[in-house]
Amino acid sequence: QVQLVESGGGVAQPGGSLRLSCAASGFTFNTYAMHWVRQAPGKGLEWVATISYDSVNIFYADSVKGRFTISRDNSKNTLFLQMNSLRVEDTAIYYCARGGSVVRSWFDSWGQGTRVTVSS
Amino acid sequence: ELVMTQSPATLSVSPGEGATLSCRASQSVKDNLAWYQHKPGQAPRLLIYGASNRAAGIPARFSGSGSGTEFTLTISSLQSEDYAVYFCHQYDTWPTFGPGTKVDFK
Numbered sequence: 001q002v003q004l005v006e007s008g009g010g011v012a013q014p015g016g017s018l019r020l021s022c023a024a025s026g027f028t029f030n031t032y033a034m035h036w037v038r039q040a041p042g043k044g045l046e047w048v049a050t051i052s053y054d055s056v057n058i059f060y061a062d063s064v065k066g067r068f069t070i071s072r073d074n075s076k077n078t079l080f081l082q083m084n085s086l087r088v089e090d091t092a093i094y095y096c097a098r099g100g101s102v103v104r105s106w107f108d109s110w111g112q113g114t115r116v117t118v119s120s
Numbered sequence: 121e122l123v124m125t126q127s128p129a130t131l132s133v134s135p136g137e138g139a140t141l142s143c144r145a146s147q148s149v150k151d152n153l154a155w156y157q158h159k160p161g162q163a164p165r166l167l168i169y170g171a172s173n174r175a176a177g178i179p180a181r182f183s184g185s186g187s188g189t190e191f192t193l194t195i196s197s198l199q200s201e202d203y204a205v206y207f208c209h210q211y212d213t214w215p216t217f218g219p220g221t222k223v224d225f226k
Contacts, residue, residue, distance in 0.1 A: 004163070035215070045207060047215035059214065095164070104211050106154035106169040112162060
């Protein structure tokens with residue numbers, strides 16, 4: 001069955017960096033758009049970034065544009081989120097989610113999330 | 121930004137009772153709306169897509185309706201495993217999510 005497993009979360013200082021990974025299995029990874037979504041403590045879900053199946057189309061929320069980079073390695077069935085210039089407000093649980101064959105679609109599978117804490 | 125709101129914030133329901141959850145968009149999203157169930161420490165679970173289509177493996181007691189700006193998720197007879205947070209998601213434009221409705225035990 002479809003499985004998405006995030007890793008790479010942890011504690012970082014403001015201005016620091018972290019790289020999140022999402023290992024995918026149980027489906028043909030290179031035919032699906034993928035997404036990162038986060039949930040800050042006590043807040044709702046916030047879309048972070050989207051990458052098309054072929055990495056040609058990439059989109060970011062304004063809140064992370066210029067600081068975060070989404071990428072994928074279809075040969076390794078893995079999605080990444082490089083997070084630089086981290087801010088306290090980036091503290092959240094980060095989820096990867098599978099979209100559809102197009103970038104604007106529902107998210108039919110999610111991982112359990114990885115926690116990122118930005119604190120001095 | 122397209123804003124999603126949900127009501128009520130909390131819904132207290134007894135097992136076997138029905139539950140009606142509402143989601144509103146600040147502008148039309150046509151039928152580009154999904155509903156998810158989220159339990160603490162677990163991955164969110166897709167329930168409904170396209171406003172009214174049940175996802176694979178979702179019990180028939182879950183149903184979605186609406187289009188444009190007003191949407192409803194109905195749980196016809198609540199089971200113990202249905203106590204969770206439910207949130208809506210529009211994908212007509214860049215994705216935005218509602219704040220969620222917590223369904224708890226009455």
